[in-house]
Amino acid sequence: MDQVDPRRLIPRTNDLLALPAVREARTRLSEAVVRDLVRYAQDQARRGELAPADVEAAVLAAVAGRTATSLRPVLNATGIIVHTNLGRAPLSAAAVEALVAASGYVDVELNLADGRRSRRGAGARAALLAACPAAEDALVVNNGAAALVLATTALAAGREVILSRGELVEIGAGFRLPDLIESTGASLHEVGTTNRTHLRDYADALGPDTGCVLKIHPSNFWVDGFTSAVGLDELSSLTSAQGVPLVADLGSGLLAPDPHLPREPDVATALAHGADVVIASGDKLLGGPQAGLLLGRKEIIERLSRHPLARAVRADKLALAALEATVAGEAPPVVQSLHADPGELRRRTDRLAGALGVPVVPHDGRVGGGGAPGFPLPGWALRLPEGIAGHLRTGEPAVLPRVHDGACLLDLRCVPAADDGRILEAVRQALAALASAGAGRAG
Structure with missing residues (x-):
């Protein structure tokens, strides 16, 4: 008697899709996802990795354990x-609640009182200004890199960005801030050396082609020993006299000093020392969603918000809602x-x-x-x-x-x-x- 090909014993697709548990899964998962799970079990049987009699059980286990997202808590x-690698800051309960509420229709750009269009993200902006009174205005974009791109594009495209060689930072995954800045059409004018930069280095570099002076806080390292750097207070005296914007990229997102982190810079202090614009991340020490924060002089922030690139990097309603709740609510998990x-x-x-x-x-x-x-x-x-x-x-x-x-x-x-x-x-x-x-x- 001829031996039956085991592959003929593999359950048919329609029979597997008709199983009660699979029909239930089709109400919460897309048809394509369910069919892929079925097909994967059948393919395992065809390769001999699974007995045909076990295909049904494999499909039932797969649909039971599958959710609509592959991300696992x-x-x-x-x-x-x-x-x-775990998504940086976990959100507070208030931020999660705000995010869920914002998942439907919300008045993100609407004044409900008169029915007219309003400024996008007004609530998050107000919360940031209340938490950081040193800032005259604030703008929220989708991440810290976008904030730096927007600032250097609006202030220095086709011109020079003056930056200390000791601040030519590379952060995670080989991401280099100098490459990001030059991608905007600005050119870098490096001053000083790796370990020592003086005020005169900046003064010698300033000229008619200067778009802005950029001060970047080093991430993931510090330089010790025979070193010298120029503080924002000294630098602001020089740049303000020349009418050149001074941008400080702090990265980590502290709005005010924290005694637990005495060496970590904060937005309020940077503004008090004369920075025109301070850039920070929303999902680091602030403890909120991924966002790029720009706080500083009203004239400069308005200039950035009017630039066409601001539309391309704007924050979505979910980030704005979670950010506002993070700043206005209870201490987030990071804190x-x-x-x-x-x-x-x-x-x-x-x-x-x-x-x-x-x-x-x-x-x-x-x-x-x-x-x-x-x-x-x-x-x-x-x-x-x-x-x-x-x-x-x-x-x-x-x-x-x-x-x-x-x-x-x-x-x-x-x-x-x-x-x-x-x-x-x-x-x-x-x-x-x-x-x-x-x-x-x-x-």
Whole structure:
């Protein structure tokens, strides 16, 4: 008798689509997504990776675990507050509520009282000006790089941007700010040296072709030793006398000084020292959504907002709503993590360590996102076997630890206290999976 080709036993597409659980999935997922899940299971069977009798179960498991987004929530146990790979700042409850409310129709550019068009993002602008009275005006765009592009384009396209060689910064993923600036049509006029730049260097460079002077705060590093840099107060005396705009790119997003971060610059101080425009990010130390903030002199901000590029880089309604709620609402998670009570962190860590029977070790957290480079945030961590890290990352919930010096470390600084129970269960599941994998190799 001829042997039946196993591929003929693979369930038909229409039969799989007719399964009750699959029909339910088609009400919350697109038809294309559901069919791809079905097709993937069938293809596995055709390649011999899955028995034809197991295709139906594979499809049911796939549709049950699939949501409309591929992004997974992660518990951040690294101790790094502004974690770029995890989307930087987690939003506050107020910001999440505002974001959800703004997902429908909202008066983002409408005055409901008279029915006329209004200024876009007026609420976020008002919140920023209330939080930073040193600024005369504010403009919100879609990220920090866009804010720098807009400023240099509007002020210096076809002209020169004067910048210290010690501030030719490269940040994450090989992203170089000098390349970004030159892409606007402006040319860089570098002054000084890597470690020392003086006021006379800027003075010698100023001329009829100068569009603006740019001061960039270094991210992810600092220069120590035989160094010299020009402060904004000195620089502003020079630029104001020449009628040249002074732009300060701070990056990290502090609106006011924070005693926990004594070396980190802030918008209010930069404006007080004479900057005409200050650029900052919304999703770093401010603790809000991705956004580029431009605060400063009214005349300059209006000039930037009227430039055609402002339309191309404007923030959407969701970012504007979340930003306003971040600034006007309760302290966001970033601020809470930065100012976490050391005693409470130790008590939480000890409780979990006792339940798991693992040691507690000292561990320094970090601000992250280019903020306060090298500045430690003393704390503690659970010390676990290094091999557990992969199981934690792929478990439910997903937990991101720090792998260091042959160990897997869990720092609770950025984990809400309400999630300690989830961390405990995740570690127990990961330890069991690690033990099972070890037993399987031994067998």
